[in-house]
Amino acid sequence: MKICLVNGSPKKKGSASGWFIGELQKLLPEQAETAVLASASYTGAPFLEQLCDCDALVFVFPLYVDAVPSHLLRILTELEAIASEKEQKPIVYTVVNCGFFETKQNRYALDVMRHFCRRAGLPWGEGVAIGGGAFLGQSVGIPLEASPKKSLRAAFTAFAASIAQGKTGGVDRYVEPNMPRFLYFHAANYGWKRQGKQNGLKGKALYRGWEREK
Numbered sequence: 033m034k035i036c037l038v039n040g041s042p043k044k045k046g047s048a049s050g051w052f053i054g055e056l057q058k059l060l061p062e063q064a065e066t067a068v069l070a071s072a073s074y075t076g077a078p079f080l081e082q083l084c085d086c087d088a089l090v091f092v093f094p095l096y097v098d099a100v101p102s103h104l105l106r107i108l109t110e111l112e113a114i115a116s117e118k119e120q121k122p123i124v125y126t127v128v129n130c131g132f133f134e135t136k137q138n139r140y141a142l143d144v145m146r147h148f149c150r151r152a153g154l155p156w157g158e159g160v161a162i163g164g165g166a167f168l169g170q171s172v173g174i175p176l177e178a179s180p181k182k183s184l185r186a187a188f189t190a191f192a193a194s195i196a197q198g199k200t201g202g203v204d205r206y207v208e209p210n211m212p213r214f215l216y217f218h219a220a221n222y223g224w225k226r227q228g229k230q231n232g233l234k235g236k237a238l239y240r241g242w243e244r245e246k
C-alpha cells in the first residue's frame with residue numbers, strides 16, 4: 033500500500049503539521065510504503081503525478097483564516113484538473129490544525145476538502161480536526177503518549193487504522209488538548225511575549241505591539 037503524506041504548512045521546518053505527520057507515520061502499518069511531500073517545495077507536474085500515484089493521500093495542514101493556506105489551494109486546484117482524468121483514485125484523508133483551542137474552527141476547512149474531492153472525483157476518507165495545534169504539534173518534548181495529548185493519540189490511532197483499511201466516508205474526529213482552556217490561554221500568552229522579546233519588543237509594546245510603530 034502506497035501512502036503519500038503532504039505537509040501543507042508553508043514553514044520549511046518546525047511546523048506542527050510536520051510533527052503530526054511524524055507521529056501518524058509511526059502508527060501506520062510497517063509494510064506500508066510512505067512518502068512525505070512538502071507543499072512548500074511544490075514542483076508542479078512531477079509533484080502532482082506523485083500525488084496521483086498512491087492509494088491514500090493524506091493532507092496535513094494548518095488552518096489559515098478558517099480555510100486552506102493559499103499555496104495548498106493552488107496545488108489542490110491543479111490536482112483537481114489532472115486527478116479526474118486518472119484511473120487511479122487515491123482516497124483523500126485530512127488533518128487540519130488550528131491555533132485556537134476550539135477545534136470546531138476547523139470544520140469549514142474539512143468541508144473545503146470534501147468539496148475538493150467531489151470536484152476532483154476522488155473518494156473522501158475522513159478527517160481529524162485539531163484545536164490548540166500550536167501546543168499539540170509544537171511541544172515536541174511532550175510525546176503523543178503523554179496525558180495532555182491523550183485525545184490526539186486516540187484520534188490518530190483510529191485514523192491510521194482507517195487509512196490502513198482504505199476506509200471511505202468515515203466520521204471526522206475533533207480533538208483538543210487534554211487541559212483546561214484557561215491554561216492553554218495563559219501558556220499561549222506567555223509564548224507570544226517570549227517571541228516578542230526575542231524579536232526586540234520591550235515593556236508596554238509587548239502588550240500593545242502597535243505602539244512600537246509610534
Ligand SMILES: Cc1cc2nc3c(=O)[nH]c(=O)nc-3n(C[C@H](O)[C@H](O)[C@H](O)COP(=O)(O)O)c2cc1C
Pocket residue numbers: 041042043046047048049050093094095096097098099129130131132133137165166169
Ligand atoms: C496567516 C495565518 C492565518 C491563520 N488563521 C487561523 C485561523 O483562522 N484560526 C485559527 O485557529 N488559527 C489560525 N492560524 C494559526 C495556525 O493555524 C496555527 O498556528 C497552526 O498550528 C500552524 O500550523 P503549522 O505549524 O503546521 O503551520 C493562522 C496562522 C496564520 C499564519
